[in-house]
Amino acid sequence: MTHPADGGPAPVRILVCDDHVVVRAGLLALLDSAPGIEVVGEAGTGEEALALAARLTPDVVLMDLQLGAGIDGVETTRRLTAAPATATPQTGSGRVPHVLVLTTYDTDADITRAIEAGATGYLLKAERPEELFAAIHAAAQGRTTLSGPVAGRVMANMRSPRPSLTDRERDILAQLATGLGNREIARALFISEATVKTHLRRIYDKLGVDTRAGAVAVAKEQRLLP
Known part of the structure; x- marks a missing residue:
């Protein structure tokens, strides 16, 4: 894990949530080499991510959308970014992390649901490592980062809005x-x-x-x- 140099800025604290063990291991290895980033935990389910986020108070949660059994990445994002009404001495400060979606899915429905749930950014897993690192630092500062294809879809939807379905x-x-x-x-x-x-x-x-x-x-x- 990355540690700041003496007197340097604190690293961005990351919690990784992905249900595929091999993918998660690859992300952890990749992020371990990234400057200014520290992985503080990993989760394989949405429920586990919620529990770890409450205890570890990461700056950014790197979130997959499809998480197998249990709640999906969108619902997990919604709960993570909700007002911290459940903070207790046992669960931590209740500080709300930023959520950066990292997924293979780029459908309009997935993008819309994730953004409406409170995701700060939306990246595809095909992005280069440098793009991922930059997006993590941007997310930690509350700035939005979208993959090129995702940004294109968002702009197209703004020009020609899709029907809004519940x-x-x-x-x-x-x-x-x-x-x-x-x-x-x-x-x-x-x-x-x-x-x-x-x-x-x-x-x-x-x-x-x-x-x-x-x-x-x-x-x-x-x-x-x-």
Whole structure:
């Protein structure tokens, strides 16, 4: 781990959250060589990241989006960046860390959800190490860094906004794309069939379609599906 020179600035304290052990090990080895960066912990789940962040109070959490079982990276980000109402002597100061997303996913839905959840930056894992190091230092200062393709999508969405779907509507749309009927969707999401129909009407209105096939086609075209 990196340590500051005598009298130099304190290093940026990093918590790494990624559910793939090999990927996490590679990130730790990479960050260990980075100037001004100190890895203070690693987590394989969102729940573990929340617990470690409360105890270790990192400056930046490097967050993957897909975390397997349990809460995903977006929900973890939302909880990490929420007001620190749960600080206790046992869990630390409750200081809110900055979250820098590091993922392979660059869909509009993923980007939007992460930014809305409070992520300071959004990087793709294909970035060069120097870009990652710079983004970490920027995130520690509260400055936003986006990968080139991500920035392009954000600008395109600002010029031509995508329909705003709720999380539940996205869930139903994703089930719809697999070919499930209303009854099967209701069972999968533990809601009533009438609720599914209500959400479908709203989805059709927002997407400007009147059929299930049309909704799926528009969702794929506008990259609204996970």
